[in-house]
Amino acid sequence: MFFLNSPYNRRERERNAKCIIDMKGPTTIITDPSDNDEKKFAFDYSYWSHDGSKEQADGYYGPDPSHPNGKKFCDQKRVFEDIGVGILKNAWEGYNTTLFAYGQTGSGKSWSIVGYGINKGVVPMFCEQIFKGIDEKKKAGEKTEFEIMFSMLEIYNEQVRDLLDSKPPKRGGLKVRQHPKKGFYADGLQITPVSSYSEIEDKMEEGTTNRTVASTNMNATSSRAHTIVGMTFIQKFINAAGEETTKSALINLVDLAGSERADSTGATGDRLKEGAAINQSLSCLGNVISALADRSNGKNTRVPFRDSCLTKLLKNALGGNSKTIMIAAVSPADINYDESLSTLRYADRAKQIKTTASVNEDPTEKLIRELQEENEKLKAMLGGNVKMEVMKDDDEDLSDEELAKLKQEMEEEYKSRLETNAKEMEEMHKTFEERLAEAHKHGGGQHLAEILEKKKKMPYLSNLNMDPQLSGHIVLFIEKPEVTIGNSKGSCDIMLKGPSIVENHAIIREDKGAFSIEPSEANVRLMRNGKLVTNKTELKYNDRLIFGTTQYFVFINPKDKSAKDAPTVNFEMAQEEIAKKSGFDVTSENKTRDEALLKEDIVELMPAVEECNSISEELDKKMKFELMVVSAEARGELKGRTEVMVRVVNLETKHEWIWPREKFMNRKFLMQEMYQNFLEGEEWDLPKERDPFSEDYEAEFHIGSVKIWLQSLAYHIEIKEQLDITDFKGQEVGLLNVELIPCDKKGKEYTEKDDVFVNSPDELKGKDVNFVVKILSARGLPSQFTDIYLKYLVYHEDKYTCSNPIKNTINPDWNHKRVVNFTKADDELLKYLSESAIMVQIWGKQKPPKTKKSINTKQAILSDALRKGQTSAANTNTKVFDSDKVKYMMKVAMLEKRQQQMQNKIDALNRMLELADQHSKKKISTQLIKNIYHAPTHDQAEKCLKLVEKEKDVGNDEDDTEFEAAVLGKDQPDRKRGKSGNSSRSSSSMSSRSGRNSKSSSFCVVL
């Protein structure tokens, strides 16, 4: 088990991301950026490659001795010394070995397995070394024959594809079959003999190019594919007993798909989620690893190898005859904390798995005999002479139906194995040289070296792919002064596949060394540097071109003088400029973690939305998609980060829906599949319930939300307000009439007359807080909704309180009322009341379609987008509405009320003073003052004021003198303190008040 961290990518550097990974010896330490909590994980090795390196003149990243982390830094050579050398040893000894790389997209899996350019990863270095070893042995006169077979496959969406086959893959891909001895294998996979390292390099290039073409043409996201490079190393020699012996080692190098980002919103709630199975293989691998780890710890758990193609093909590697190494790669940036921690945990589990490997060494004779015997047996089984064997694991409990299906699969499998075995036997009789010669004859294809030469002289378009590993593998040379580009229906010089690419799409022209591009017809989707191209436009070095919505290229003219200093353009830059031109703020500088995540989402989703629009156009699906940036508040949530969502509009009925990112990505995946079937001339349309474009208009729709601030309740003041209802886009869509009223335990509302307000929320501490939430009605809601209801959560509740739904009105009257009781308010509750709110969400259903207007999707979407000259964005700014407005409105209302209450009291005291003057009163008792001060109503105050005149001057002279002295600073004779007045308690019902005033209760006021 190895652990590796990668350097920051450009965005992370620009953002000044915080590094949350550290490594000490073999231990990896991760720090939670929110609370600095550290977690430690021990592995066989932990490799630091985040910093401390220097790019050498030839482009190789080596340790930088002048950097404080120079010693800590592990370059590719170091990694190879630890991992690769071990694999080499295994190969020579005849052990099967598997190396797989796990980690989040962009974390450095491909970097370590394959590498980039001169920074070669384990695979190329291993290949180089094994051929070096063979040459040395041959030179030393060893008689052993050496054979190396190479294969390369990809698993995408549960389909296995031979990457050495340039033909478009068969539907359903290669079958994964099971051999009783060899285990699972991909049936029909080309396994080619190779005789030198450069041949392997060519094969890898061929495989990667095929992968790139498939990924670009099918709009597949390559980081969701798993790549397995397989090499069989065979040594044939005469053993001590004089028998011809075959020693073989199978080496599997697995570059896994990027682990998906755990979405903060969690479940998508999409009914089509199951169908999408975006990465069944990866989640299944997780289950297999967990089960195997449990087994290693003595639990008898079933291991679900059969649940995915990947786990079938890796069965031997994980649970059988193989020495297995896992590299887990993490990004060190704080933004990726969740993913990095999950990778560490994954690796920690995988660490517990133990495999048992044995040397694969047998007399050749025996191998041939076994093959013959197996063939006889297969023939007999297929002929019905022998009972068909069903291969299943001992611990597998299959139903009759499953068993029958398995039997049928077995029959097919036996037939195919018979053929393979026959071929294998034939091959065994040929020498390796004969097989090599045959492979070369069929191989063909342009060699890497030739293409590299041509690239130095001729201008070309070089593809950009989301996976940097796949960028630059499609090279379209501009070989003539006029090169036409279009889809495969026509006869253009360059043919591209993809949504919105038309028969005659664009022309690239050269005129005296200057290049230009022009759309071949009006209204085509052609972008140059993020901007729509509508007429002849100059084409310069490094210009980004997008044909349709999925074919990204960069124009390179090696003769251009500016070429020398030009930076390397990548896919992300091309995506960013689209988002930027559409008005989204995607700058990287000084972003918080949440902002950075949002930016990543925008950059990822903007082109995806475009792509779905263009598929919708081509399939005339009447649906339009728009990207939206939505704050937690606009989503009707109290907390959470600002996220991207997709607004979906049915262009005919005008119904609309809002999809969360994950749901949209699921649907996009299914739309791509549908489009692929369409392109291939297959049955492509699907019934409504499985159509990714279809959405039920009756699905509940979140019309808008209102935040009711609770601050007034922290002062025990009632509030009655009409508040704006705002929708996802932050626009006002109606008004909500709400009341929050303090009440007693049973819900009896306090009125102003009860005078229950407090001066500070602290006074409520330890007391019961009860209030009534009244949501009476909404006014002026959009007319397309019916069955409108509201729902909300209070404090820590997790179950929504809902009102009844009201049909067919834009002014629903719910008269909703709910009593909320809290006993013994603590600081947390008081903080909630003082600083937080109840978020009321208004939901409804859309009304059935009226008469449908027949439209053409393409015209409807395109005319709009082209007019704007930009892509589809529903809103580009989260601050469309001022979310603080409601808060301040409510605060002002509350303060006004408090002010009014205070004013009443001051008025009453002023009246008291006037009356005292009128009646030449010298003293008034504290009790009476209190009663006046705390009188809950005006009448009550008046009653008390009448007592001013009637009250006898209380207290004795001694007290008076004493008090006068204290207040007026007169000399005070030394007298014995008399009994103070009385220690009366407030008559107010609010006990809090007695506490507050108790200090003054033994005094009376001298006037």
Ligand SMILES: Nc1ncnc2c1ncn2[C@@H]1O[C@H](COP(=O)(O)OP(=O)(O)OP(=O)(O)O)[C@@H](O)[C@H]1O
């Ligand atoms: N240790 C490293 N040193 C220098 N650059 C690195 C290192 N690790 C990764 N990178 C760079 O980071 C980028 C992403 O790395 P890589 O392609 O290996 O990611 P990945 O894990 O294979 O992602 P995906 O799941 O998308 O295939 C590449 O441009 C690569 O050059």
Ligand SMILES: [Mg+2]
């Ligand atoms: Mg990769």
